[in-house]
Amino acid sequence: MTPFLDALSLLLVYSAIAVYAAGFIAYTLGLARRTAPRPAPAKERVLAGPATVPPAPPGTTEPTSESAPATSKAFRVGYALTVLGWVLHVAATVLRGIAAERVPWANMFEFSLTGTALIIGTFLAVSIRGRLAFLGTAVLGLVVLLLGVATVSFYVPVVPLMPALQSGWLVIHVLVALLATAFFGLAFLVSITYLLKSRRHPEQTTRLQRLLEATPPAEDLDRLAYRLTIVGFILWTFTLIAGAIWAGRAWGRFWGWDVKEVWTFIIWVLYAAYLHAMATRGWHGRRAAWLCITGFAAVLFNFGIVNVFFTGLHSYSGL
Amino acid sequence: MPKPSSAPESDTILPDDHIDRAGESPSGPRLGVVGWLRWGWRQLTSMRTALILLLMLALAAIPGSLIPQRSSDPNGVIQFDRNNPGWAWAVQLLQLHDVFGSVWFSAVYLLLFASLVGCLIPRIRHHAQALLAPPPATPRNLQRLPAHDRRRVNGPPEVVLRTAEEELRRQRYRLRRLEAGGERSIAAERGYLRETGNLLFHLALLAVLVVLAVGTGYRFTGQRILVEGQTFASTRIAFDSFTPGRFVTDAQIPQFTLTLDRFRVDYVEDNLNALGMPRDFDAQVTVTADGTQQSSSIRVNEPLSVAGTDIYLLGNGYAPTLTVRNPAGDVVFSDSIPFLPQDANLTSLGVVKVPDGLAQQVGMIALFYPTRATAPGGASYSNYPDLLDPAVTLDVYVGDLGLDTGIPVSVYSPDTSAMTQVAGRGTASPAIELTPGASAPLPDGLGTIELTSIPRFASLDIAHDPTQAPTLIAAAAAVAGLALSLFVPRRRIWVRAAARGDQTQLEVAALARGDDPRLQAAVDALAARLETAPRPPGGSDDPLP
Numbered sequence: 001m002t003p004f005l006d007a008l009s010l011l012l013v014y015s016a017i018a019v020y021a022a023g024f025i026a027y028t029l030g031l032a033r034r035t036a037p038r039p040a041p042a043k044e045r046v047l048a049g050p051a052t053v054p055p056a057p058p059g060t061t062e063p064t065s066e067s068a069p070a071t072s073k074a075f076r077v078g079y080a081l082t083v084l085g086w087v088l089h090v091a092a093t094v095l096r097g098i099a100a101e102r103v104p105w106a107n108m109f110e111f112s113l114t115g116t117a118l119i120i121g122t123f124l125a126v127s128i129r130g131r132l133a134f135l136g137t138a139v140l141g142l143v144v145l146l147l148g149v150a151t152v153s154f155y156v157p158v159v160p161l162m163p164a165l166q167s168g169w170l171v172i173h174v175l176v177a178l179l180a181t182a183f184f185g186l187a188f189l190v191s192i193t194y195l196l197k198s199r200r201h202p203e204q205t206t207r208l209q210r211l212l213e214a215t216p217p218a219e220d221l222d223r224l225a226y227r228l229t230i231v232g233f234i235l236w237t238f239t240l241i242a243g244a245i246w247a248g249r250a251w252g253r254f255w256g257w258d259v260k261e262v263w264t265f266i267i268w269v270l271y272a273a274y275l276h277a278m279a280t281r282g283w284h285g286r287r288a289a290w291l292c293i294t295g296f297a298a299v300l301f302n303f304g305i306v307n308v309f310f311t312g313l314h315s316y317s318g319l
Numbered sequence: 320m321p322k323p324s325s326a327p328e329s330d331t332i333l334p335d336d337h338i339d340r341a342g343e344s345p346s347g348p349r350l351g352v353v354g355w356l357r358w359g360w361r362q363l364t365s366m367r368t369a370l371i372l373l374l375m376l377a378l379a380a381i382p383g384s385l386i387p388q389r390s391s392d393p394n395g396v397i398q399f400d401r402n403n404p405g406w407a408w409a410v411q412l413l414q415l416h417d418v419f420g421s422v423w424f425s426a427v428y429l430l431l432f433a434s435l436v437g438c439l440i441p442r443i444r445h446h447a448q449a450l451l452a453p454p455p456a457t458p459r460n461l462q463r464l465p466a467h468d469r470r471r472v473n474g475p476p477e478v479v480l481r482t483a484e485e486e487l488r489r490q491r492y493r494l495r496r497l498e499a500g501g502e503r504s505i506a507a508e509r510g511y512l513r514e515t516g517n518l519l520f521h522l523a524l525l526a527v528l529v530v531l532a533v534g535t536g537y538r539f540t541g542q543r544i545l546v547e548g549q550t551f552a553s554t555r556i557a558f559d560s561f562t563p564g565r566f567v568t569d570a571q572i573p574q575f576t577l578t579l580d581r582f583r584v585d586y587v588e589d590n591l592n593a594l595g596m597p598r599d600f601d602a603q604v605t606v607t608a609d610g611t612q613q614s615s616s617i618r619v620n621e622p623l624s625v626a627g628t629d630i631y632l633l634g635n636g637y638a639p640t641l642t643v644r645n646p647a648g649d650v651v652f653s654d655s656i657p658f659l660p661q662d663a664n665l666t667s668l669g670v671v672k673v674p675d676g677l678a679q680q681v682g683m684i685a686l687f688y689p690t691r692a693t694a695p696g697g698a699s700y701s702n703y704p705d706l707l708d709p710a711v712t713l714d715v716y717v718g719d720l721g722l723d724t725g726i727p728v729s730v731y732s733p734d735t736s737a738m739t740q741v742a743g744r745g746t747a748s749p750a751i752e753l754t755p756g757a758s759a760p761l762p763d764g765l766g767t768i769e770l771t772s773i774p775r776f777a778s779l780d781i782a783h784d785p786t787q788a789p790t791l792i793a794a795a796a797a798v799a800g801l802a803l804s805l806f807v808p809r810r811r812i813w814v815r816a817a818a819r820g821d822q823t824q825l826e827v828a829a830l831a832r833g834d835d836p837r838l839q840a841a842v843d844a845l846a847a848r849l850e851t852a853p854r855p856p857g858g859s860d861d862p863l864p
Contacts, residue, residue, distance in 0.1 A: 159593035163599055
């Protein structure tokens with residue numbers, strides 16, 4: 001039964017990747033449509049000619065009434081595909097858990113599987129409250145990439161839990177860490193968008209900048225990244241404490257500067273620096289955004305490099 | 320330390336407890352010693368410095384993950400030093416095997432905490448004042464505030480304002496009634512918990528540091544390897560290694576005895592992908608403390624609490640019992656020797672030292688295979704961790720074991736420089752091979768050796784850590800404070816009402832301190848509520864104070 005469920009789960013992962021890829025295309029079309037030359041060519045040419053009239057600052061340009069329906073249609077298709085892919089993705093994750101008779105987050109493949117499901121879940125949830133369609137391309141691109149790496153490089157068949165992982169803290173500590181990663185990941189993508197958007201020289205209209213017209217104003221992006229990060233930061237703080245409690249029970253000391261502990265600490269300090277930067281004159285804005293990006297780079301390093309290549313007590317990659 | 324909040328760009332809406340002195344600089348050339356000290360202190364306690372120190376702290380921690388640390392990976396330290404002799408001077412100078420206790424790492428976090436203290440003190444004072452002060456008076460130009468609403472509502476101003484008061488009180492605002500130039504208004508403020516939480520968070524971090532700094536002195540941990548059937552009495556000398564804090568005396572080590580009755584391991588047998596993976600380790604022990612005897616289990620995630628200490632199961636392996644007899648048949652050595660596991664299938668390495676009773680001192684380097692298999696090249700290895708087909712092979716050395724020099728020697732790496740190999744690879748006689756119960760002659764007619772039995776051993780960690788509970792409490796306080804400081808909106812709302820005939824010209828405006836996504840929504844909701852709130856009939860004639 002287990003191998004069958006395991007195989008079925010993997011099949012669902014592949015399906016989810018395919019649907020996400022289609023969603024990625026839909027979202028990208030949505031962005032492109034919105035920024036394509038409007039169907040009023042004569043007027044457009046005048047505006048695009050020698051810069052007698054300064055173009056509107058990026059972000060303030062609203063889509064014209066003609067292009068709006070096409071745009072939102074592409075975004076709606078993207079959203080629908082994302083929901084469909086997510087259903088497959090969650091089904092794959094649940095089946096993996098049933099096959100293993102435990103929570104589906106106990107090795108690298110399962111961390112990736114559950115973690116990406118949480119990224120998409122968070123994206124869908126945040127989308128309900130605010131317009132996040134502009135981020136669809138980036139989110140789905142990232143998730144397709146991560147799931148691809150997971151299935152190609154991290155896949156391992158279902159095995160039971162080693163004694164060190166047989167603890168209720170596995171459920172809490174790892175799940176919260178993955179959820180924090182999902183929020184940090186979204187904040188990372190928003191911060192990249194912010195950096196691109198807030199670049200100087202708005203008078204040079206590059207193709208990229210036209211693509212970015214579909215995104216909210218830089219200020220809103222900054223605030224969105226901040227709000228996503230504070231949720232991630234609290235979850236990460238909790239992860240750190242839950243990990244310390246678990247370490248206290250399993251290893252007899254709650255903090256021992258194990259490699260993974262060091263990097264969890266580094267990430268926490270980096271995001272703490274980000275929060276302070278957001279309240280410091282001269283650091284608010286682009287520098288803070290760079291910190292947010294550095295923070296997520298450290299998260300990825302902690303996950304992809306420390307788990308696989310470093311030796312320490314947290315040797316649970318299963319590879 | 321500074322407030323983590325997305326501070327607005329303009330000074331007019333900076334919270335008035337916002338602390339950011341980075342822009343200030345020494346004002347003149349006549350800056351005395353006190354002036355410079357004050358300037359230095361201001362620099363240290365500025366938000367920018369805190370930020371830089373945080374970044375330095377993150378950076379400083381990185382070498383601790385790249386270079387093996389004495390505290391977390393002592394074997395890695397030995398290996399690193401052996402492989403990188405050229406780095407020895409740098410490692411020595413920069414304390415790279417002890418990064419987290421090093422001078423430079425300590426300097427960064429101590430400066431950070433000094434900066435934190437310098438920032439907290441004025442903020443606590445300021446917040447205490449804010450808690451006592453009434454909300455500030457209504458600004459003249461309410462429409463300049465970030466959230467604003469203006470509408471005509473039915474009813475006289477007094478009724479509208481009283482409804483507003485009721486509503487704001489329900490939302491737990493602190494209220495102040497104002498009257499200026501014939502215009503009546505309400506000033507209201509809420510969310511003092513935001514700053515309280517922020518201060519709590521930073522104080523809790525400070526508490527963690529203090530608890531750890533003080534508590535480390537009262538902590539001890541000891542390691543002990545126990546073979547099945549062995550008993551351990553908790554005296555300092557009975558530990559294989561013992562690391563006490565500065566203030567720990569022998570009298571503080573609780574008295575108990577611990578017998579490892581049996582060490583049980585369950586292996587996965589029903590999953591071909593994990594065949595032989597351990598499913599459960601169970602150290603079955605008998606503990607005697609305070610005169611009572613009791614049987615318990617110690618598992619990986621289930622330490623045993625005995626007399627104020629916790630006993631953890633950290634490792635296990637095999638401890639083959641070897642018996643050596645002299646040519647006359649008298650037992651000169653019989654002991655269970657813990658072998659160090661080398662791989663997942665528990666191919667294990669052990670060292671046997673027989674100093675007395677034979678014609679020469681004998682040392683043996685032994686390999687143990689719980690389930691012996693032979694590679695095509697002829698080398699042995701273990702292909703399953705349980706005892707399916709166990710065997711021991713021994714290389715034998717004779718000569719000086721070096722036990723009499725007084726220099727401590729490792730149990731696991733014998734110094735064979737003063738010894739001659741007489742059996743095993745590279746010599747005329749092959750390595751000795753033993754299976755359970757079997758006996759074999761030692762070379763040169765020295766005697767015989769027998770593999771008597773194969774018990775398991777458990778490696779136990781006995782720890783007493785009084786910092787755990789206070790650290791946990793402080794950490795919980797930090798999380799609570801953090802959540803409050805990031806999610807409680809701190810708002811000021813002003814409601815102004817002026818009579819316009821039968822109606823009231825209503826103005827509602829709000830100002831947030833820090834990030835507040837729902838500010839405008841709160842203003843809109845209040846204004847709408849005041850517009851639709853039921854009024855007493857014939858409101859304007861209603862005699863009101």
